[in-house]
Amino acid sequence: MTTTAAPVLPAPALDRLPELTAALAGCAAAHDRDAELPLADFELLHGAGLLTATVAARHGGPEAGLGDTVRILRALGAGDPAVALITAMTLFTHAAEARAPHWPAGPLADLLAASARRPVLVNSLRVEPELGSPVRGGLPATTARRRGDGWELTGRKTYSTGAYVLDWLLVWAATDEPRPRVGSFLVRAGSPGVTVEPVWDHLGLRASRSDDVRLAAVPVPGDHVAGLAPAGPDGGRDHTAGAWNGLGLGALYLGVADAARDWLLGFLHERTPTALGAPLASLPRFQSAVGEIEVALTGAHRLVAALAAAVDAGEPGAAEQAGGAKLLATRAAIDAVQQAVALVGNHGLTRRHPLERHLRDVLCARVHTPQDDAVLLAAGRTALDRRR
Known part of the structure; x- marks a missing residue:
């Protein structure tokens, strides 16, 4: 078999991202409780062309770049980050093949033919x-x-x-x-x-x-x-692959923080203590705290999106800067959710509220490669070498 027989795959329906976020969010609490995901979640994404968004054009795919991928993962992360993470692994696999062909023809043809019919999930x-x-x-x-x-x-x-x-x-x-x-x-x-x-x-x-x-x-x-x-000293990874991983997962966890912020906004408008006689949203203290969260998340989203566009454009040095952007993005996401919990107190740690789940999920941002210590060590050495 050869890749020439691969079917033409649809472009990702980016205009459907809000709809898909809402659909995933509606089931996320049950999936978290049961610790499992049904294939129905991925059938939704397959129907919108998201699982094959990064398949190479030479294989009949839309070959979405990193810019579109971070948009997808941000939206899915806001809905259900478990679905988003599994999707990310599949998207990264197709993107790596698009950048540098390395899959043998037979297995690749099988993968693409099956992907045209149904959700096909891949991970390294x-x-x-x-x-x-x-x-x-x-x-x-x-x-x-x-x-x-x-x-x-x-x-x-x-x-x-x-x-x-x-x-x-x-x-x-x-x-x-x-x-x-x-x-x-x-x-x-x-x-x-x-x-x-x-x-x-x-x-x-x-x-x-x-x-x-x-x-x-x-x-x-x-x-x-x-x-x-x-065998190589870096485990075979390259800077561009690292940029896809770092920026893609940074966007995913910023999506989790988006969901936490949105819940917080609703809570502050609805919560009206009897002693106050007005919603908490009317108090300057809460307005300033929300402003701090909003500014941090907006800046982090801008950074990730801009650097993803620079990687897509082949800008020199952009891929090497992705580790630092991932660090800043995930720190902003974690801080935002922790601030939201601090603002609402016990409500934020109550299982019936989604903020408790968002807090648990966003903390996982720290364990993904590249981890903070490795990013800071590399950045420090680069800066010191530059000065020397």
Whole structure:
């Protein structure tokens, strides 16, 4: 099979983003409580062309850029960040293939043909119990061994977002050759030897089901490998991929903060203490506090959107600045939700109010690559080297 037979995929319906945000928000509390996501959520996104928004034009896709992607993830994050995070992984995968073709023709043709008919979800499984995140260096313990014309995978991956709803697992593994190579081995969900272990028990993003995946002698065809190359010190990541990850996830968590702010605005208009005889929204103290939240979120959204546009335009240095923008965006998002909780007191920590869930979800922003310490270390070294 070749990619020339791929169907033409629809452009993402960006005008439907408010509608989709509302639809996801209506189910988010139940998904958080049950810690699971039905495929119906992704069918909505598939119908709007969002899951395939970043598929390359040469493969029949709209090839949306990072600017449109941050718009999508901001809107979905405001609705249900668990849905948004799984969607982000699929969008990032298609975008990476659009930038630099590396998928073998057969699996790519299968992926695109299925994506035209139904939601198809993909994620890269990279984190391991001993290794942690590969961006800090090291080889994966997950091993690919030659078996005839193919490979056999053995290992364990942790924090595998959306593991139980994925169609394709891009398993980062090292070969057992004398000089190991690393790459992504393309594994179909349900392949023999693949087991999803339901260990996810998290404070936030409970419905993302970032469970463990165990691989026990999983057979992989010889042509189902992408990017197999000698191991590099950065785990094979490039600046542009880092920009997509950082800015996309920054936008997602700003969406969570948007939802928290919107709930806060409604609460302040509705809450009328008997001693005051007027809504809390009428008090200057609350007006100033809301203003501080609004200014911080507006600035963060502008920063992410502007830098995403600069990355799309190929502006020199823009991709390298994305880590700092992610740090500022996620800090603004976390601070905004924490300020909202402080303003409303017990109401903000009560499970029947969505602000409690928004607080738990937005705190997850800190754990995504690049993490704050790595961003600040790189920025500091760059500044000091520049001065020298």
